[in-house]
Amino acid sequence: MKKLARFVLTSLFAPALLLVSLAALLVAPAALLVAPAALLVSPAAMASEGGARLDTAPINQTDVISLQRGARTFANYCLNCHSASLMRWNRLEELGLNESQIMDNLMFTGAKVGDLMNVAMTRKDARKWFGAAPPDLSVIARARGADWLYSYLRGFYRDPARPTGWNNTVFENVGMPNPLWQLQGERVRVEQASKGVESKEGHGAAAMAVKYEMVKPGSLTPVQYDEAVADLVNFLVYMGEPAATTRKQIGIFVLLYLLALLPLVYLLKREFWKDVH
Numbered sequence: 001m002k003k004l005a006r007f008v009l010t011s012l013f014a015p016a017l018l019l020v021s022l023a024a025l026l027v028a029p030a031a032l033l034v035a036p037a038a039l040l041v042s043p044a045a046m047a048s049e050g051g052a053r054l055d056t057a058p059i060n061q062t063d064v065i066s067l068q069r070g071a072r073t074f075a076n077y078c079l080n081c082h083s084a085s086l087m088r089w090n091r092l093e094e095l096g097l098n099e100s101q102i103m104d105n106l107m108f109t110g111a112k113v114g115d116l117m118n119v120a121m122t123r124k125d126a127r128k129w130f131g132a133a134p135p136d137l138s139v140i141a142r143a144r145g146a147d148w149l150y151s152y153l154r155g156f157y158r159d160p161a162r163p164t165g166w167n168n169t170v171f172e173n174v175g176m177p178n179p180l181w182q183l184q185g186e187r188v189r190v191e192q193a194s195k196g197v198e199s200k201e202g203h204g205a206a207a208m209a210v211k212y213e214m215v216k217p218g219s220l221t222p223v224q225y226d227e228a229v230a231d232l233v234n235f236l237v238y239m240g241e242p243a244a245t246t247r248k249q250i251g252i253f254v255l256l257y258l259l260a261l262l263p264l265v266y267l268l269k270r271e272f273w274k275d276v277h
């Protein structure tokens with residue numbers, strides 16, 4: 001009886017454990033890789049279809065100070081029109097803010113700290129005022145990608161032909177006025193016939209070189225403005241999956257754990273099989 005139990009344990013249990021460990025070792029990295037890969041695919045596809053060149057967003061999800069600054073810009077400049085209805089205010093406690101900091105610095109609408117980031121404006125009004133309803137921004141970074149957002153929020157210029165007076169290099173004829181114009185300043189689009197290009201191209205239409213000129217500086221310098229937008233985009237990406245950083249850390253921990261377990265399990269198997277042969 002004792003022998004049988006031992007046989008079952010050694011011949012079935014130990015190899016099974018070994019197999020499971022091995023399989024987990026193989027599957028875990030794949031799982032770690034798949035999620036970011038899925039994130040990468042859609043923005044890449046979007047970029048090619050839009051035409052405008054996108055700048056790479058210099059963001060870092062582990063930089064909590066940057067995320068805090070981004071959250072602040074977001075609450076101050078975006079939530080008047082947009083909601084983020086998958087996000088609760090007190091989730092910001094994960095970014096190292098305490099309840100009173102969130103209430104005092106970020107919330108202006110009299111909402112409670114456990115509430116969702118909702119917006120007072122109705123979709124109907126929004127359509128009337130801007131021609132389009134501002135979409136919920138909870139997962140906008142997943143839909144558009146960080147680079148698109150970074151380029152879009154830096155791409156506004158004055159355009160008197162538009163109802164809001166603003167146009168955008170990435171999102172042509174956008175319904176959203178530049179929410180950060182006090183920070184960025186006002187730019188205009190300048191078209192110049194560029195010499196030499198016409199003859200090279202070989203067709204009749206005059207080639208135009210387009211550039212954007214600052215006509216009224218904002219309260220930030222262009223470099224500071226880029227940093228502020230990077231922080232904001234960092235926060236938008238965080239909001240798309242607040243647990244992403246934790247998820248990756250857990251993944252790495254699990255891998256290390258399994259790696260540490262592997263030699264032990266192997267030794268155990270050798271020990272069990274020693275007498276059987």
Ligand code: HEC
Pocket residue numbers: 073074077078079080081082126130132133134135137140143144149152153173174175176177179180
């Ligand atoms: C004055 C209201 C208003 C404010 C403030 C505002 N937006 Fe918008 N936003 C809009 C409207 C309206 C649209 C829809 C534009 C369209 O579809 O033409 C829009 C569209 C967008 C889009 C494009 C969504 C898509 O994929 O089609 C993004 C991204 C965006 N807003 C981000 C922001 C961010 C970030 C802020 C804060 C810095 C902000 N918005 C502040 C009104 C606003």
